[in-house]
Amino acid sequence: EVQLVESGGGVVQPGGSLRLSCITSGFPFDTTDMHWVRQPPGKALEWVSLIHDSGRTTYYADSVKGRFTISRDTSKKSLYLQMDSLRSEDSALYYCAKDYMGSYTHWGQGTLVTVSS
Amino acid sequence: DAVMTQSPLSLPVTLGQSASISCRSSQGLVHSNGNTYLNWFHQRPGQSPRRLIYEVSKRDSGVPDRFSGSGSGTDFTLKISRVEAEDVGDFYCMQGSHWPYTFGQGTKLEI
Numbered sequence: 001e002v003q004l005v006e007s008g009g010g011v012v013q014p015g016g017s018l019r020l021s022c023i024t025s026g027f028p029f030d031t032t033d034m035h036w037v038r039q040p041p042g043k044a045l046e047w048v049s050l051i052h053d054s055g056r057t058t059y060y061a062d063s064v065k066g067r068f069t070i071s072r073d074t075s076k077k078s079l080y081l082q083m084d085s086l087r088s089e090d091s092a093l094y095y096c097a098k099d100y101m102g103s104y105t106h107w108g109q110g111t112l113v114t115v116s117s
Numbered sequence: 118d119a120v121m122t123q124s125p126l127s128l129p130v131t132l133g134q135s136a137s138i139s140c141r142s143s144q145g146l147v148h149s150n151g152n153t154y155l156n157w158f159h160q161r162p163g164q165s166p167r168r169l170i171y172e173v174s175k176r177d178s179g180v181p182d183r184f185s186g187s188g189s190g191t192d193f194t195l196k197i198s199r200v201e202a203e204d205v206g207d208f209y210c211m212q213g214s215h216w217p218y219t220f221g222q223g224t225k226l227e228i
Contacts (some may be wrong), residue, residue, distance in 0.1 A: 035218075044168065045158075045209055045220045046162025059217065095165060101172075102213025107165040 002026040002106045004096050009111030016086050020111055022079040022096030027106075029077040031074060031095045033099040036081050038092035039110075048094070049081065064090070119144050119212050123221035130200045130226060138224045140193045141212035147190070147214065154213035157186055157195045159222075161206040170195065202228060 007057050009018040020036070038046040049070040050059045056086040058070050079096050097104040131135045146153045154167045157170040166176050170186035173193060191207040197204060205228055210221040 016219075044223045047218050047220070061217065087150075102148065102218070103156045103168065103171045104154070104158075104166070104211070105168060107167075109165055 003096065004097055004098065004106055004108035006111040007109040009113045011114045011116060012086055013117050014087060014115055017082070017084045017114070018082065018086065019112060020096075020113075021103055022093055022108055024079065024096075024098070027074075027098065029083040030074045030099050034072060034079045035104065036079075036096045037095045037097050037104070038090075038113075039095070040089075040092040043092075044108065046092075050099070051079070063084075066071070069107065086113075091115045097111045118217060119146070119215045119219050121210055121212055121219050121221040123208075123210055123224050126222060127187050128222055129222055130225045130228060132197075132200060132228060136197045136200050136201055136204075136226060138195045138208055138210075140192075140195070140221050142212055144190045144215065146193075146212050151191065152214075153194050155186070155188065156213060157184075158209045158211060159204075159206055160185045160209065161203075164206075166209065176207075191205065200226070200228070204228075 003025045006022045031053050035050045038048050039045050046083045055072050067085045068086050071080045093110040093112050095110045096108045097108040122141045123137045153173050155173045158166040160166040169180050174186040185196045187194050208224045209223050
């Protein structure tokens with residue numbers, strides 16, 4: 001059974017940092033591209049970042065470029081998102097999602113990030 | 118980026134009725150490999166999204182056949198026949214044919 005379990009969310013002041021984690025199981029993590037997708041309260045889903053299976057190629061939404069860093073640890077089957085210089089507009093439920101053939105086959109339960117003074 | 122536009126944004130329905138959601142893309146969604154990566158997701162209140170349909174019309178395992186997807190090019194439709202109480206929530210289309218993947222604004226189905 002595929003499982004994605006996010007953690008690391010919390011309340012942080014503007015300008016602060018958080019590191020999200022996503023522990024995976026049930027599929028070959030080392031050959032799977034992985035994404036972070038977020039959802040502000042009451043709003044639509046928004047893609048945030050992608051890391052290819054090799055870990056060598058990453059992409060970011062313009063809204064987070066230069067502030068967020070995606071990474072992965074194959075030995076731990078884990079995905080990470082380092083979020084720096086956080087803004088109020090970054091407040092959202094952050095999901096990790098498993099990519100396959102132009103789609104998200106599985107999602108985690110999400111971890112909530114609240115940026116507020 | 119491919120902009121995905123859903124309509125309607127709110128969809129009040131009666132149990133047992135049919136419902137239809139439209140999704141239009143700002144650009145054609147045929148991938149260079151010939152496939153069309155148009156997906157539909159359902160998000161129940163307080164839950165994570167769950168994929169219903171991929172590649173326009175292929176239903177995921179366990180998805181009732183009340184759900185069907187159709188369309189081509191830039192225009193796509195999700196049809197729900199015989200709406201049930203468990204169908205409440207938000208429905209999102211998402212394209213994976215062009216980078217970056219993009220979502221529609223969501224359609225809220227209410228009974």
